[in-house]
Amino acid sequence: MKRGILIIEKLKIIKSNIRLLLGVIIISVIVSLGLLASYITWYQPLMAMEGPPYQPPSLQHPFGTDDLGGDIYTNVIYGIRTSLFVGVLSAVIAMVIGIMIGTLAGYYGGFIDDLLMRIVDMAFIIPQFLLALLIATILGPNIYNITLAIGVTSWPGIARMTRAMILSIKQLTFIEAARVIGLSDTRIIFSELLPNALPPIIPYIALQASSNVLVEAGLGFLGVSDPNVPSLGMLLNDAQQHILMNAWWMSLFPGIFLSLMILGFNLLGDGLIEYMNPRLRRAS
């Protein structure tokens, strides 16, 4: 009887945190695939002529071969690495910039706030993807430039959110107290404000990562990708270019893993938000 209740309790906990759990599982699987890439593949990434071109999936080539005879499975697994790298790193860049700007705007208010928020507004008017496309094209398509381009165009949302958080915390008395005592601004920001403002924002790294992975794939799809590095977007671009060859496997497999990655990050982000704010929980 007791054990039955325990199990039911456990199931309830799992059920209410299902998103988080699923997200963690998916992302862990994906990350391990990426880390173990060299162990689970038997061809070199981006090597052509590993087999005859345009072969449908087989034992030797589980995802088939592409137009140059390269093994798609290998490229997909290594492509996951690239997407993870670009997606997460650019999300981190975006977070850093966004938090910085949001904090400055929220804390100092006044003219600085106005100026920074106008910049944020402007950033909202030019669609992020277009700007990233423009910047990536200007800088040249290699993986660092692309990461930079995406990171530098995805901070506005974070900035606004951070600013809102800072604004709401700023009002709290203990901040007033700190100022009265005479603590320096920097000290206040780093030891009082941020530790309170940041935690709710952290989950958004995951959401940002999911969005950035999509942008990176979109850029790759349009041909803006580093040819020296396998990328899922580039694989989809290949599929589009050779679409008349009826090689559906060139499109299906990269897309599935791309979707999984984005889904994983979304679940992770949503799950974390729920976990930290039980009252926002959309019970299901």
Next chain:
Amino acid sequence: MRTSISNKKFLITLISITVILILSLETSYYLVYGETVQPRYGGVLVVGIPSEPPNLVLTGAPTWVYYQVVTPICNSLIDFDPNTLEWVPDLAESWNITVTPDGKMLVIFHLIKNAMWHDGYPFTSADVKYSYEVIGPKFNSFIAGMWKYLEGIETPDNYTVIFKFNTTWGLILYPGYFGGAGTCISPKHLYEGTDIVNNPYNLKPVGTGPFKFAEWVKGQYIKLVRNDHYWKKGLPYLDAIIFKIIPSSSAMALALQKGEIDFVWNYGLTMSDAVALEKMIKEGKLPNLKVWFFPSPGGSIDFLGFNLHPDGPAPLKDVRVRKAIAMAINRTAIAELVYYGKVEPLSKIVPNVPATAMFMPTAKQPDYNPDEANKLLDEAGYKRGPDGIRFRLRLTIDATSYPWYVQEAQLIRDFLKQVGIDVQIITLDTAAWHQTVFRNWDFDMSIFPFVEGPGPAYFIQYFTKRGIVRASWSNAMGFDDPRADEYLFAAEKEINKTKQIELVKKALDIITEDQPGVWLVSRTFIAALNTAFSDELQPGVWENGWGTAYMRPEKIFLKTLPVTTPITTTTPTPTTTSPTITVSTPTPTTTTTSTPPKITTPVPTTPAAPTLSTEAIIAIGVVILVVIIGASLYLVRRRK
């Protein structure tokens, strides 16, 4: 007996009917499908093009997309026989090239007298002079470049034009200057006194050719209709030609499959789409379509060029390294994988096509031999490091205009990896590629889509010191071998074709030995045709940017139509003479200009086809907006 007589009659009748039936079937079959098919009048040819030309100036900027549309509308002074590259008459029925004792050259053209512009004005030498003096230099780089060697143009009468050159410039024998590159003649009476660059006739051209411009619906199609007063009597056969604009290759392939377009000439179909079509045709799924691949007639090739400037990468300065790279790359594999086996892997540095076959040198590039390559690299002192790599090189390509270069680059990277050279691929768009490679010289290796013919002009441009300028389509490699230079410059001034060819061959032998890069493969042209049309759609002499006389549109006809009008072709018999060279003293000439009488026939205009008008969309948008606003207002009021 009655029965036997009627039986006999019956039998005879039966037999005769059968014979007559068979004979008539035979004749009609023969008429439609027979060997000597008679041309017939009528029909519309729909051509698919992937983009619109910026304008339709007849003496305009030489790009391929422009040619396809302009060639049916206009004529040049002379045309080129696609196989022999000799001059054939067009607007000029005969000509004379004369060298004066002081080394200058006169080219005299005698024009036909019965050509007429589409608006009724007669064609005269004044049009030629105006086109070459005023219009050409503004739009056409050939003509602009010609003026370095041109002293003047004279028109002693309405049907004679004399071009005076200050030296014996041998390049005029090749397409681009007097014809064969869409270097057509424009009507002076419609351009004189106007703002040439913004002249409305740049978008609705008036020419002398077999087809007249009818309409241009931007983004959709350009329509040309038959010129009933074409000066070549009896031509053309077709009623109209429509150029449909289809920007994507897969859409183009689909349109061909569905029979929505009849003809595609090279641009607009990717290799893989064309190969897919070919597969379907082989399987019998597309009985009316024919796809064929043929080597680029103008001598286009893919050339992997090395940066040989003083500040270029050190390994590439050693000829052994360059030879090793040539040995490491399996050109046949590139031809198979990137071009589906449709192109020629290059052993010698010119492809075996009409435009360049005459220049075929004796020397050839090293064969594919990765072991030998490894040996050579070791010899040259570049041993493999602990990670197996000897040195790194960058490979910069134009991935926008030539997207399949990405695959080619990947293959090259793989091949070079096997001999220990690590390659980093840098993909740039067209503008950036030109800037980086041609003007900044900031590259190690690059794939150049060079055109090697016809004529020595290209070798001079890409492989002599004269070409080392920081400008697009120049000798970005910085390659300069004075021995080769000597031969090529001499060839430029040589008017005797045989001698010229010998000089060029010697130069090419030297260049092959020097290996300033690896000549990878020739490029192939693709054509797709609805088999109901005659096979007059011949390969032309040039391609891509240097002109194409790719089809004789006046001669195309639709085979499935009934023969209605008897054909009385009084086409002037072509005088295929090589230009005769005579040395003589120049005769004094006077220029006369006369204003021809004006005969006006209105240029037909057709109303534009209905498109999804901006008004319609705005209307829909407004309706949606009103609905939303109305709904919210209603909600607001309800609140109160």
Next chain:
Amino acid sequence: MVSGFKMFIIRRIILYTALFFSVIIVTFLLIHLAPGDPTYILAGQVTDPEFIKAVRHRFGLDKPLYEQLIIYIENVLRGDLGYSYFRSEPVTKLILERLPATFLLVLTSMFIASLIGVLLGTLAAAKRGVVDSIISILSLLGISIPYFWLGQLMLIIFSMDLGWFPTGGMISLTTTYTGIYYYLDVLYHLVLPATTLAIFNIAYITRVTRGSVLETMSQDFIITARAKGLPERRVIFRHALRNALIPVVTFIGFNTGVLLVGAIVTETIFAWPGMGSLLYSSLQLRDYPVLLGIFIYGALIVITINLIVDILYGLLDPRIKRE
């Protein structure tokens, strides 16, 4: 005394104007700082430096950058967006020719997506339970699947394998339909690309609506309405939805930019003759005037939508009025 609402709108307009100009300046600078020069593409395969100089001068590319910028802004104010370098056409004409196609695509998918999305979201929030779970999962999948991949798959399955829909373009190629058949033909070609764009947005809108409705439903006045004994449907439609829709409308407005971008990529897949393909080819050709023109039009559209949303926001939300 000017009403708070009017003040609000006027302030917004001033803000947007300033933003508009900043967008122009920033985009202009970015584009011109890009390596690569259209002169060389314009001049064709030419080596003659004189010719190139002439071409440069003809297009005004030899003036210093700030001068070009000033000239450009002057022209924009006059409504002249310049001439395309590569297609002998005024930029405005080029863009306006393609704008209807993109509009058609974007508006149709937006319309469908909004309708279905709001419906599904409300349903999920209202009914809860299994229906909610299913809809939530579906919408999560919808935003996780890359829309261009979806479009590609739909192209492969529905166009190539099954042959139900055309593989691209806006109209059938030779047969020129007229009248009602023309519109039906366009509609036929519209199905796949619009669906591709719509699915992504349906998912998003569903999620936002659901969240918003849920939040509204937990508020006091709803509980009051329920306590009054009003039927559930009345509660939802009369009271909850009105408030819940505010953030949704805002979201739809802000998302226009994203939609435009989605349209660009979708147009590439389906060869839809809209602004998307124009943008892409102009980017590669460095056709500055067209590029700038597209960004300007895009900014204009986004600003207009934002302004409309602000107005609606102000009408719907009484708090704004009192400012």
